[in-house]
Amino acid sequence: MTAPVSAIPGPRGLPVVGVGNRLLSDPLEFMVRLQRHYGDLVKLSLGKHTMYLATHPDMLKRITQENWKNYIKRYPTMDEILGQGLVTSNGEHWLRQRRLMQPAFHHQRIARMADVxxxxxxxxxxxxxxxxRSGRPFEVQEEMMLLTQQIIVRTMFSSSLSDTEAHAVGKAFNDTLNWAAGQQFRLLQPPRNWPTPGNLAYRRNLDLLERTVYRLIDERRQRQGEHDDLLEMLVTARDAESGEQMSPQQIRDEVMxxxxxxHETTAGTLSWILHLLAHHGDAERKLRAEYASVLGGRNPTPxxxxxxxxxxxxxxxxxxxxPPTWILTRVLVGPDTLGEYELPAGATVAISPYVTHRHPAFWPNPESFDPERFRPEEAEGRHKFAYVPFLAGPRQCIGNNFALMEMQIVLPMILQRFHVSAVPGYPVRPMPKATLRPGPQVWVEVRGGG
Structure with missing residues (x-):
């Protein structure tokens, strides 16, 4: 027997804004506390809107796999940036694009990208x-952004950017996405065509990104047939029924x-790994021993x-x-049951891998860093949907194997050559923006002798 949506528990909010101010000020800690206090489905009042936070793995399974077609994406703040790309689209358009792009992420094709x-x-x-040599500290996240951006441009688009251009594009992308992410829960926001400082910076950044992306597309159209990569697939693909090719706008959406x-998600995770290892010497020593035993100082291969x-x-x-994707939302096409509650069509449901990954029923001492959790004997029997860094179901991240291989190759290359230590006086905390990155900055020092 199910209970009505009005019975879903949740905190009382302030007039007009609801709990929006608390969600904006410290969303990660606030959502964890909500799960602990109210349970696995929580009602959140956000001014005129209501959102339901679902955190139990059974609910994630329902949303992302069992009844996934009933839960659609709706990201108005991202529409202008990503258009109808794979992350934001729904229905038949999404299915067609997924079929088109899937071959580019086949494990054999990904393995060929290891050299890059x-x-x-x-x-x-x-x-x-x-x-x-100089003993100069540096901000490691910026280094990782440059690295992962160059890798994605070379492997997916068979092109390259100068380091200066890569830095400018990376900063523009981060600023644009963080601006859009900030708009998502903002209760009062000016129209985008108002000349506010934030809107003007957003427009400049988006213009830079689109110039770069359209340049990549134009270069490929002029050299069509010379490469076997994702961009070639997008440029040459024809719809099986209509025979039509993708428009420049459609290609632009997928490239964006x-x-x-x-790049941003992988760069953030690599930065987190180095930060954690700098504070967990036992884990770092085990890694070095494993690399020495298997690799003996050489670079890894797939x-x-x-x-x-x-x-x-x-x-x-x-x-x-x-998890880079710390929160996402879905809108119900029709009614559905989550746990003991019946949700109506049109309801907005949020899922947070960050919170689910800390669910005390599945993760003892959830705030501690303990890689041993993932030993096969420890992981056996754990709910499949208790760990969803790339989400799950048909809309699981298409590039998860690419990202994992990239991290598995880069990490031993770093640690076999350098000791990485944190610079005192620069505390690091999670920054929940477009993705969950360490911040404000991650300053490190390196010395040889990895």
């Missing part, structure tokens, strides 16, 4: 060698989406990765603590 990942990591580590999904189980456990535990 190694080459770009070598370029980065050459800079780090200079930092090690790949930029988003392909064939090596299954032989590095502890490395994967460190990555998984980092993604558990700090």
């Amino acid at each position: 990942m190694v080459e770009e990591a070598e370029r980065m580590l050459a800079r780090w060698a200079g930092y090690a 989406t790949i930029f988003l999904a392909g 064939a090596d990765l299954p032989k590095l189980p502890y490395s994967r456990m460190v990555i998984d535990e980092t993604l558990r603590l700090y």
